[in-house]
Amino acid sequence: MADTRFKPVVALVGRTNVGKSTLFNRLTRSRAALVANISGLTRDRHYGEGRVGDYPYIVVDTGGFEPVATRGILVEMARQTAQAIAESDVVIFLVDGREGINAHDHEIARLLRKSGQRVLLAVNKAEGMRDHAGLAQFHELGLGEPHPISAAHGDGVSALADEALAPLLAEQAAEAAGPDSGAAGEEGAPDHRIKLAIAGRPNVGKSTLINTLVGEERVIAYDLPGTTRDAIEIEFERGDRRYTLIDTAGLRRRGKVFETVEKFSVIKTLQAIEAANVVLLLIDASDGISDQDAHIAGFITETGRALVVGLNKWDAIDREQREWVQREYERKLRFLSFARVLNLSALKGQGVGPVLKAVDAAHAAAFAKLSTPKLTRTLQAAVEQQPPPRKGIFRPKMRYAHQGGQNPPRIIIHGNALDAVPDSYRRYLEGQFREAFKLAGTPLSVEFKTSHNPYLKDES
Structure with missing residues (x-):
């Protein structure tokens, strides 16, 4: 079943050249933005997905923030960052551990304190500074304990993400463990709106x-x-x-x-x-x-x-x-x-x-429940009507099918040499399953799992 929880939003804020994009890539593990081909995403800002354990969250990389800007594109960037702060669940304020604090950092800190949002102060480029006296200066920003990290090398990043998301994930876990969680109707359909x-x-x-x-x-x-x-x-x-x-x-x-x-x-x-x-x-x-x-x-x-x-x-x-x-x-x-x-x-x-x-x-x-016997009969009828194409001297052999999940339905087919099944045949099987189970209105995932051949010698 798909996860229908709202994903928490983490906004990365800081002046230019403090390593926000590097931290963004580290948190998202360099994966592509959530909607690289969907509107509303401008070049000065990126959206990506991070994950703490089994819990996903959205990361927003904002442009360099200059809250005292009076004209030009810097004003627009400041407005965008301010809106990102307002719509986030937690803000990570990034500063440069090598350069120390400057006037822009103080202005950003003042705005963050006024926002009322939960803020974590991250001191980037802090390799070797974990117990260094140089971290003490960042206390004057009034945003709590500074977290030394190295976005480039990954030092301290996981701990920072864990602390940023901990209260939000604890709240989600409490909701999931509530008295109404997991309730289902008589036919197995989710008992909710x-x-x-x-x-x-x-x-x-x-x-x-x-x-x-x-x-x-x-x-x-x-x-x-x-x-x-x-x-x-x-x-x-x-x-x-x-x-x-x-x-x-x-x-x-x-x-x-x-x-x-x-x-x-x-x-x-x-x-x-x-x-x-x-x-x-x-x-x-x-x-x-x-x-x-x-x-x-x-x-x-x-x-x-x-x-x-x-x-x-x-x-x-x-x-x-x-x-x-x-x-x-x-x-x-x-x-x-x-x-x-x-x-x-x-x-x-x-x-x-x-x-x-x-x-x-x-x-x-x-949310349909697909019985294994009917899935297997449908598979066998489809193969009899149109066998999968050969690859070399071998023809893929499909033995049985079972349901692997809901929302969307996921069908797993077991057999031999299934790695050779082309996408066109996968689409053919999808159509056969849709017709047999009347699966209109939902995506359908058909996956193949090849059985291990115990007689195949290990050449490694």
Whole structure:
């Protein structure tokens, strides 16, 4: 089952050239940013994922911070950093252990003290300074005990991350161990509200759709891109089902994000998608299918979330435009073939009725229990109908299949020489399993596990 906890956010703050990016790479283990191809991420700032034990968290690398700047790009960078501080769960303030304290460090420390956020002071480039008297000067910043680290060599970085995340992870562990944790319904489905995130570009009608679903003006809907600044959760019930709707801020193209609050709402949108059970990707049909729609869809599928696609403002386009949109959908979003596509008008309420039914079906598919006997029979029938291609003189032999996880469903196939199975055949099997188990609306992972041959001699 996928982890639906909100990931804590750690912001790295400091003046220029103190090693923030080096620490970012160390914390994220040099992995690519969470959404390298999604809007709202500018060159002066990076988002990545770190991990403490089994708990992931988001790291934000900010630009060099000069809070006393009065003009130019430095002012904008200071505003962005201030917003990152406000939206983080914990701030790591990085200073240079070799250069010591300067006026900028004092200004940043003053702002951090006023922010009320939890702050850890990290003294970088402190190789050999752990018990050195040179650390004493950093106490005058008024931010508690300085933590000597070396971002370049990794010294003290793990301990710093552990201390930064410890209170947040303890809180999550306490929630997970609560009396209601792990409760399940009679059929094994999760006994909780369906968390539905409405995602998409700005001004595609996300807030309008939520107002229509709920039946009242619960969120601001205004014809201005970027009206929503945060992920807003709304609880409601329809029939015997309970839902939590999450209205997210729109994700813009790179270079099209001008306001500070919009830039950092990307964090909230990523968290909302990852914390949801189902995501409704809303697309403005009158504006066509953009590359940005494809980028957002790609991130949703990478997280493994169940998905429903809504083509909004369908009433605003004529027959010729509708045919063009459908062709563009097939061309740019072909990888979403598992998701149900609904044509609707959130403003007029047309086509909105099937939305929650599609969400329910996608949620049920994501948490479906797949019996091993039926999986194996489906596998055998698929192989009999179309055997896997040979590789050299060997043909992969598939013996049985079982379920390896839920949300998204994960099917593991055991056999011999399965390393040679091409992706095209994997997709063929995925289609066979989807049809047999009616798995519409959820990504599906098909994995191969080759059995060890005890008669194969070890040549090492």
